[in-house]
Amino acid sequence: MPNYTVTNSTVFAGVAPNAITATYQSLIAVAPSTGNNANAFSNPSALRRGKIYDLLVGTAGTPADFSYEWEMVRVTALTTPTELGSISSVSSGGALDTADAAFSTFAFMNSSTETNLATAGGQLWYVGINQRASYRWVAAPGSELVWPAATSTTGANGIAVKVRSVSGGTAAATATVFFSE
């Protein structure tokens, strides 16, 4: 399984990170897609399962003392980018080994609307930390966060990294996700 990385930086995502607000916003969401698959969309085997094995989160900008809540949740992600409003999508590049093909996963960065990323299912990861802190999680082999090779009709087909402010901070949040598919 080839490894990939996506980040919500302005260069990679094509959209600047949003300021953190009091409600949860998606920084990165990943979901299965037939995007770069050679198979036709109607081929039931075209979707691929993916695994998140590394996560880095933090904030950019002037340091301040605010508390932020970070979470990873299962989402029902529609896989048509035109339906995603101002969510930017990148379905090429990101391979750690340049010999690998681009990923077929849909990766949505810097969401400003959660309309097409409905929370479905459980919270997979949660930490509440100060704005000055940065966090990293690395999975041991076999303990990755897995999303199914299924469409949105079955629900909970993607995983989103989200953040919200608890005490009023408005910094720009940064996140990087490593995954394999």
Next chain:
Amino acid sequence: MRNPGGYSLIVSADEQRANFDGFRCETIGRQHEADTFTCWHCNRIVHVRARANPDEFGSMCRNCMKMVCPTCADKGCVPFLKKLEQAEKKDMIRRMNLWI
């Protein structure tokens, strides 16, 4: 812990309070490291406090012999990968019907 399912690292400018997994607060130093495990029943990450009693952060399922989170500790054994396969099969059947 023995055979952890992952590793977490928090680097901060100063000592602070941190909330882990929604059920445990802890004062952490400038660099905080913790082992994690991924619940075998719901795929959730749980941070493990060093030298903690295993009952504090979940349990070991006596059926699949894997670590499970506090939420899944009192429930039956349905491994997450099995749930995933069921969802994929259900979705594939739907798409095959559309295809035909």
